[in-house]
Amino acid sequence: MSERTARRAAPEPAAAVVVGGGLAGTTAALTLADAGVRVTLVEGRPRLGGLAFSFQRDTPAGELTVDNGQHVFLRCCTAYQWFLDRIAAQDLVTLQDRLDVPVLDARRARLGRLRRASLPVPLHLAASLAGYPHLSLTERAKVGRAAMALRGLDLDDPTLDDTDFGSWLRDRGQSPRTVQALWDLVGVATLNATAEQSSLALAAMVFKTGLLSHPGAADIGWANAPLGDLHHGRARAALDAAGVRTVLRGRVSALRPGPDGGWQVDVATGPGRDERLTAGSVVLAVPQREAHGLLPDGALRDPDALLRIGTAPILNIHVVYDRTVTRQPFFAALDSPVQWVFDRSGTSGMTGSPGTEHWQYLALSQSAAHDDIDRPVSELRDRYLPALERLLPAARGATVRDFFVTRERTATFAPTPGVGRLRPQARTQAPGLYLAGAWTATGWPATMEGAVRSGLRAAREALTELGRPAPDGELTAA
Missing domain, CATH: 3.50.50.60 (FAD/NAD(P)-binding domain)
Known part of the structure; x- marks a missing residue:
């Protein structure tokens, strides 16, 4: 110039x-x-x-407003909630009164829930954990001991950044099933990495702040309008x-x-x-x-x-069915390639369109999606539609009206051990x-x-x- x-x-x-x-x-x-x-x-x-944006897409259900990916926040996310206040957007979000996460097990066709009670930390999750059907009684007891060990960690300790969360969990008696059905259920969605790929410093920050700081800290919020x-x-x-x-x-x-x-x-x-x-x-x-x-x-x-500083991908899969296949606003899945599923019918503008009154638009949020991020759409369709049918019986007789994907190959920084010294x-x-x-x-x-x-x-x-x-x-x- x-x-x-x-x-x-x-x-x-x-x-x-x-x-x-x-x-x-x-x-x-x-x-x-x-x-x-x-x-x-x-x-x-x-x-x-x-x-964190939206775009328009022409579909058989009409023009939909599609978020590139599902984004949620927790009650402990005080800065983001300040931001919503500052831009006068609090009316465009929903925040749970109390944490409640449905968890579907595809292999055993079981529904469990992670939810809190109105009790002090850590008793607020005790009843939910005691009845969590996806872990054995022994595994549930060991979760409590690991949670107490997490609570005792000093987040200012620089050595935490050099340890991977998976090794730390194994050293505290957490079985592979426990990691899959609990720690990674939360950790993959928040860290965009499995426990094995995550710095203990960042994992401890997530679990201490979200689950072990205040009874309502992990209550989930999401946008009820396009991002x-x-x-x-x-x-x-x-x-x-x-x-x-x-x-x-x-x-x-x-x-x-x-x-x-x-x-x-x-x-x-x-x-x-x-x-x-x-x-x-x-x-x-x-x-x-x-x-x-x-x-x-x-x-x-x-x-x-x-x-x-590495990067990690997130894949989002979007499916429009010709009928309602779930009544849950969202749920998490186990023993399935599916991770988290959200009902986006209302926020997309589809609800009320002529002829689509009973159609449903689901968005699958797939974090740490290294294996799937570059798969062709046809392969993803063959992989994820049967997985949804195993989770949702009502989907087995439904017609898929639209199927598309959005990919963020560098969605987040990778929270690997040692990343703290690079930031x-x-x-x-x-x-x-x-x-x-x-x-x-x-x-x-x-x-x-x-x-x-x-x-x-x-x-x-x-x-x-x-x-x-x-x-x-x-x-x-x-």
């Missing part, structure tokens, strides 16, 4: 530029703007929301109201120190349309490899550590430059909660360096 073009295209300098419009970037932009900072948010896609309505529609309205300038379809091609201090951010918004933004603060809220490509020399002591802090060694994203050092796995917390931390660091007071409230969540 020529200097002449840059001068012609440059808008009024912004006090801060946020690169990336996912949950982390949107959070950082809102928090900075709420503190009185002029903010420009640049996002390469034509929408906000990162990997795009939340993370793009409501989020964009909140950004506009806060005075944030949002640039969609903007590709940041270069980030460099300005001649008079601060930063210059070169943004391409189309053929021959370039801008050079100037700012005192820049937040890079993009995936780790993209951040690595934009970091100036000296910003991190070991920038290549970002490239050593960078929000503040870099370059004054005025900060990092945000679920892959940064939040202490959380790659969740919506982790993404929001990272945006809050990056904004807090930027406000501190700018000498501006951080707003109360939202920063306490991180």
Whole structure:
């Protein structure tokens, strides 16, 4: 980009530029703007929301609004719930009054439930565990001892990051069946990895915070509207109201120190349309490899550590039946390739369409899907439709009206042992430059909660360096 073009295209300098419009970037932009900072948010896609988004699909049931994947949160996800409040989207989510997860065993045709009682931790889960039909009496007793050992771990102990969760569970008497039917049932969905592939530090954080901190911590929440309505529609309205300038379809091609201090951010918004933004603060809220490509020399002591943070895939399978095949809003499965199934009929806009009043749209969320992520759709159909029929007898006589898949090959960072030392802090060694994203050092796995917390931390660091007071409230969540 020529200097002449840059001068012609440059808008009024912004006090801060946020690169990336996912949950982390949107959070950082809102928090900075709420503190009185002029903010420009640049996002390469034509929408906000990162990997938690929606799209339209024409199907025999009409045009459906499809989430790229099922996303849930827990009551303990305080930062994400702050985010929902901030974008005025609490009316678009549902949160269980009390944890209740149906668990179907395909081999034994048994239904069990994981649910809590109104008792203190750990008694809140005792009755559910005592009656859990997918484990033997001996296995259930050993679960309690392992849970107490987890509760006693110090999450600040750096040695936890070097141990895999699977080995730790085996050392505490957990059988392969117990790992499959309980620990991985929860862990794979939250960590996007099996116990064998997971850092003990991150697994302990998930189980201590979600199941062993407060009786209601693990109550499950989910969007009762398309994710795009939340993370793009409501989020964009909140950004506009806060005075944030949002640039969609903007590709940041270069980030460099300005001649008079601060930063210059070169943004391409189309053929021959370039801008050079100037700012005192820049937040890079993009995936780790993209951040690595934009970091100036000296910003991190070991920038290549970002490239050593692995990624893990999530596969989502979408099935439309010509009748209702389950009455559960969601359930988990055992002894089946199916992991978690969600009824998306209402949120997709299908319910009420002429001729589809009794049709049902199910979304299967398949985490840690390394073996399936690149299978052709025909193979996935042959694999998963019979698996659903084994779980749901009503599906055996139903006609499949549509079957399609969405794939996120790099959905999350891989929570492998040792990843903790690779995740960078929000503040870099370059004054005025900060990092945000679920892959940064939040202490959380790659969740919506982790993404929001990272945006809050990056904004807090930027406000501190700018000498501006951080707003109360939202920063306490991180």
